[in-house]
Amino acid sequence: MTKAEHLTGMTRDELERFVSDAGEPAYRGRQIFSALHRRRLRSFDEMTDLPKEFRARLAERATASTLTVESRYVAEDGTRRYLLKTHDGLPVETVFIPEERRDTICFSSQSGCPLQCDFCLTARLGLLRTLTAGEIVEQIVVALNDAYGVGAKTPRGTNLVAMGAGEPFLAYEPLMKALRVMADEDGLHIVPNRVTVSTAGVVPKIRELAAEPDRPHLAISLAAPDDELRDKLMPINKRWPLRELLAACKEFEESLRPGERFTFEYVMLDGVNDTDDHARRLARLLNRHQLRAKVNLIPHNPADPLPYRPSPPERVEAFKEILESKGVHAFVRRPRGRDIYAACGQLAARRDNAPPALYQLS
Numbered sequence: 001m002t003k004a005e006h007l008t009g010m011t012r013d014e015l016e017r018f019v020s021d022a023g024e025p026a027y028r029g030r031q032i033f034s035a036l037h038r039r040r041l042r043s044f045d046e047m048t049d050l051p052k053e054f055r056a057r058l059a060e061r062a063t064a065s066t067l068t069v070e071s072r073y074v075a076e077d078g079t080r081r082y083l084l085k086t087h088d089g090l091p092v093e094t095v096f097i098p099e100e101r102r103d104t105i106c107f108s109s110q111s112g113c114p115l116q117c118d119f120c121l122t123a124r125l126g127l128l129r130t131l132t133a134g135e136i137v138e139q140i141v142v143a144l145n146d147a148y149g150v151g152a153k154t155p156r157g158t159n160l161v162a163m164g165a166g167e168p169f170l171a172y173e174p175l176m177k178a179l180r181v182m183a184d185e186d187g188l189h190i191v192p193n194r195v196t197v198s199t200a201g202v203v204p205k206i207r208e209l210a211a212e213p214d215r216p217h218l219a220i221s222l223a224a225p226d227d228e229l230r231d232k233l234m235p236i237n238k239r240w241p242l243r244e245l246l247a248a249c250k251e252f253e254e255s256l257r258p259g260e261r262f263t264f265e266y267v268m269l270d271g272v273n274d275t276d277d278h279a280r281r282l283a284r285l286l287n288r289h290q291l292r293a294k295v296n297l298i299p300h301n302p303a304d305p306l307p308y309r310p311s312p313p314e315r316v317e318a319f320k321e322i323l324e325s326k327g328v329h330a331f332v333r334r335p336r337g338r339d340i341y342a343a344c345g346q347l348a349a350r351r352d353n354a355p356p357a358l359y360q361l362s
């Protein structure tokens with residue numbers, strides 16, 4: 001055992017082995033797992049069903065939580081944004097979005113992001129570090145405890161979306177591990193079918209995800225109907241252009257379950273990618289590949305110093321109508337938590353909940 005082993009990122013089996021190696025019976029591992037995930041406790045001191053002496057030994061070699069809550073903001077629409085900090089001082093952001101049928105937690109897979117999407121504030125941070133499985137799981141625990149109370153049952157169940165800071169497919173291993181930990185019915189019991197992972201288009205990982213036996217849903221951020229514009233808005237397109245991206249999507253389609261579609265996210269930038277012609281070309285692109293997909297239109301969330309404005313609502317509607325007239329299923333996503341900088345593309349460790357001139361780290 002190394003010092004400060006982070007137990008929240010371990011599966012139940014791994015925890016059993018961990019305690020066995022420490023000379024304890026395996027059931028202690030199950031007890032700890034349940035305490036961390038079902039009861040959502042964040043320190044060994046709270047696990048009073050464990051012998052005191054064992055808790056003291058655990059604390060010498062391991063930790064139950066590594067993230068600290070730096071700030072918490074609540075938006076007018078009830079969306080909550082958490083600015084967390086890793087043990088090595090890096091920012092992590094998580095957003096809790098209450099919804100009528102089921103609440104959603106949007107989590108981060110990296111601190112900052114190495115991809116340079118031009119419309120995204122997180123991109124300005126660059127990559128600080130990929131998060132561990134434990135740090136991913138902990139974000140969910142923090143949000144659930146804050147929204148419902150420590151250990152309290154989630155009244156409507158929870159959906160997860162990997163759409164916070166970072167490119168989830170560049171955190172593939174820790175992400176998949178976190179999903180395995182969270183799926184355990186003795187823990188959070190959030191199964192992959194309740195999780196959507198959104199990628200900017202890391203093509204090899206789309207193929208890898210398709211082969212996973214129990215995988216989450218896939219969303220792809222598209223932002224443009226052609227390579228020329230996508231190269232500019234999402235430079236990852238230079239590495240994996242649309243032709244390769246859509247070919248991988250077509251292969252992924254084979255893994256779709258009955259009734260399942262995958263999702264293209266299309267951020268709508270005023271005067272940049274939102275004309276009638278863009279809509280027609282987007283429909284042509286998707287129809288050419290005959291993909292079982294839907295398109296989510298996301299009005300851009302403005303954030304200084306980004307040089308883009310959101311498309312006006314009537315433009316978004318007109319865009320949607322063109323897509324639908326060409327047989328493409330399209331939906332408009334309502335922006336959530338804009339006033340606290342919790343919306344898509346706005347996560348950049350801002351410490352305020354009013355429009356600031358600058359964002360800051362640390």
Ligand code: SF4
Pocket residue numbers: 113114115116117120121122123164165166167200345
């Ligand atoms: S949109 Fe996503 S992938 Fe692109 S820079 Fe922002 S966080 Fe990274």
